[in-house]
Amino acid sequence: MTSMSVFDIVPEDVLDAIFLRTPALDLVLNCPLVCRRWFEALSGRYFWLQKIESEGMRISERNRQLLLDNSDYSLCIYILKGVACGLLPFNRNLIRNPCGEDGRKYWVQKEAHKRHADYDSDSDEDEDYDDQYSAVRFEVEEKPVGAYPIPDKVGVPTQHCFVTSYRLGIRVQVLNFSKYSIREGVMELLKPTINYSQWVSSRHDCGCEAELSIQVKSGLWTMKPDPLDWNTSQEGVERRVWYKMEDEVQCALPIDTIVYRSTGKDRQFWAGNYGSKTTACSLILKI
Template sequence: SPADVPLAVVEEILLNLPAHQVVRVCRLVCHEWKELVDSAAHWRERCHREGFHPCEVSRPPDDWRLFYFLTKNRHNLLKNPRAEGWTIVQNGGDCWVTGGNMKPFPDETVTKCFVTSYGLCLKQQLIDLKKEGYSDAFMDRLQPPIKITDWYAPRYDCGCQYEISVELLDRRKKPLCTFQPEKVFFEQWNHEPWCQVSSIILTVKLFPYNQTNSLGFIVSLFVLLYFR
């Protein structure tokens, strides 16, 4: 029976099982196993073994289980982020194209970018969080922040305008939260480098605990570049 197995052995077994199985199955076996799974020490050790470390060592996480799952599931949700995909909504002027960077990009591994024209160019991408592995329970209980980052740059010989809009949608695709900073304008004959826009949507402010939500995450990028 589970009670006959030393807790030190049980803990080592649990640490070698998938985290979701430990939470959904092993935690329900008995009171002793539940205490092991719920302990900060268990999740701190998991983080250590898998190489998950806080950015600031002097400020450890308040909730090691939350920190583990957020770090484990952190990845870029955009498909084809290197200018090789998206849904083209509007193709003004000479249309969207992809090409080499016209000026050095901070990350040397990024060699291509989207290039717009002298008319309105609009691209959009819809991300289904459930299909990406973020279940209703995960979103409700852990309520992870969603980080939004994009890069943009003007051409030297053309004036241009940059705009981005990001919406967090419910199952009916109605916006729950919107990130839409002010438009950015560049004059002709500029020497501006690549610029980064970044923000974090804190889902903890949107969803009460244990309320089931089926979410989509839509990224709509509005760019009007290269006025002639």
């Protein structure tokens, strides 16, 4: 009679419950080596969908069915494991320092971006660029001065926000997708939606404006959606109140870079930081 190990007698539902509470990287790197049964359990597409959803991430019904039914098993399991482990750039905010809690870190001003076309937002030189080019264009407030506190619905853990002045303030992050080494066919299969947004407000005593835009590059192809504009003269806009600027576009091509660009200034040319305030900057590739 063949002897059974403890790994063989654990019920299937109990094993799944344990795996759903195990860090995804351990499930990929270590657990499949324990025994054949664990290897087979962790090779199923449906389990990885469950794992993703147990972490609070949502996948559209279209892509859910594609990942379960597509004939290319290798590509689908690669996507599912990559999303679960956070190794692929999907369903999470790719903007770093979105509220200014870390000062101007990871943000560059427009002139710096022009002069450094191959700029990588992960570079250790971020703060040097910021100090040289952006100090007079935008600042960071620990809490909004002259505006209402950032409401809970914005979903940020801090009251920090960026604030502009009488000169046009321009913040840029260049997201370089080469570091993810995304396999061929992933973007074509998933056709992710690029969702980009920020929250904006103004002081009670000074009119201001803000603009949000992105630029997507894939080889020689470039997509530049129309910018989103906001100002205190628009109908229905109340000073001090926080508003969400948001749009989305679909992209089915491999992405090289996305440039996220936020600009703003006051409309009364007052000395000091009386321009638009922004926080919760976000760019998400939704699948």
